[in-house]
Amino acid sequence: MEPIPVIAVFDVGKTNKKLFLFDESYNIVFERSARFNEITDEDGFACENLDALKKAVFDALNEVSRLDQYDVKSVNFSAYGASFVYLDEAGNPIAPLYNYLKPYPEDIKKKFYDTYGDEAEIAFKTASPALESLNSGLQLYRIKHQKPELFKLIKYALHLPQYLSYLITGKAFSDLTSIGCHTALWDFEKNDYHYWVKQEGLDKILAPIAPADERIPSYYNGRWYQAGIGLHDSSAALIPYLASFNEPFVLLSTGTWSISLNPFNQSPLTIEELKNDCLNYIQYKGKPVKASRLFSGHEYDQGIKAIAQKFNTDAIKYRNIPYDPNIPGDDIAAYYELMHQLVDKQKISTSYVLKGAPVKRIFVDGGFSKNSVFMHLLAAAFPDIEVYAASMAQATAMGTALAIHRNWNNKPVPNDLITLKYYSGTSHTV
Known part of the structure; x- marks a missing residue:
């Protein structure tokens, strides 16, 4: 063989x-x-x-x-x-x-x-x-x-x-x-x-x-x-999306930091944007990418620890809370309040990279893409933009491989690298 x-x-x-x-x-x-x-x-x-x-x-x-x-x-x-x-x-x-x-x-x-x-x-x-x-x-x-x-x-x-x-x-x-x-x-x-x-x-x-x-x-x-x-990891993670989609999009890459990346926005950063933790990356083909950062993954971890301590529960309980528009009481209500606060901040942060270069789709990858409450609330925060949870195996590593695709791979880039799940801000996932 x-x-x-x-x-x-x-x-x-x-x-x-x-x-x-x-x-x-x-x-x-x-x-x-x-x-x-x-x-x-x-x-x-x-x-x-x-x-x-x-x-x-x-x-x-x-x-x-x-x-x-x-x-x-x-x-x-x-x-x-x-x-x-x-x-x-x-x-x-x-x-x-x-x-x-x-x-x-x-x-x-x-x-x-x-x-x-x-x-x-x-x-x-x-x-x-x-x-x-x-x-x-x-x-x-x-x-x-x-x-x-x-x-x-x-x-x-x-x-x-x-x-x-x-x-x-x-x-x-x-x-x-x-x-x-x-x-x-x-x-x-x-x-x-x-x-x-x-x-x-x-x-x-x-x-x-x-x-x-x-x-x-x-x-x-x-x-x-x-x-x-070699490539910087955040720039590498963007490559599978650039290889898969031609229509303008924003990638919200979530982890300890949640980074909003708009590769279709090359406008210069303003002083206000810099003061609000916006920056530019350079993508692998040399073009600027306007980005904004939010320390939301860290804030989320601290928030659920505080809720667990207050209500004498285990923080693991909040890892997979299903979305329910009829919010139950007690600790779940506190969890929803935390998520509302995070999404409110995320809307402000992501909106910085949307100015002057509107897009029709936001792709969310990383930890929050698996959080049903976050995804529904984010979709509600951007009612005029389609919001998707995106999943693939190891985006950064895959992007790093794709960057030199032509140097080792004679096959075309597959068109099914990324799996998308649509979220509606007004209803359950469709």
């Missing part, structure tokens, strides 16, 4: 590090997941264990390459953003993968804005809300001015997805989906690095920019692969 041609995709989140094999029809035929404990940087702040991550990538690829039933043609990578790996001339990491939640030094922040001007203006130009360490460009600025001896040793600063690719290819690249995601590096109007980046000489240690569908023939452990350069 001939081995099945597959692509290996590494999907690296903050908690779970996953490997998937997709066949040519984008079915998952193999998967494995790993977790490992964080370590601490020189200041005692938690950070990613780069050595363990590197070993996990090599071990997983070695494992699947030995499986006789699969022929691994290609490999690609997605990972969370706002994180740099710093390489020396020999290609070895020379600093921790600093956590984007690490507090930013006030003196370095003041120096930056005193030198380069108004915080709001820089945020406007770079389509990046001022988020301190979550602006990965400011992480580079901090190292240059706080740790100059370390900075002198840096040959390349690679965002995490591109570092993962580098492990297999030995080639250093930058990628627009990572550069364009609240990094404060990219001037969206000029379509180039911002003035401050060049003034500081940071562009010299940012690897050459390559397209998201770049193919790098790579020889690893006795085998050749067509390798991709």
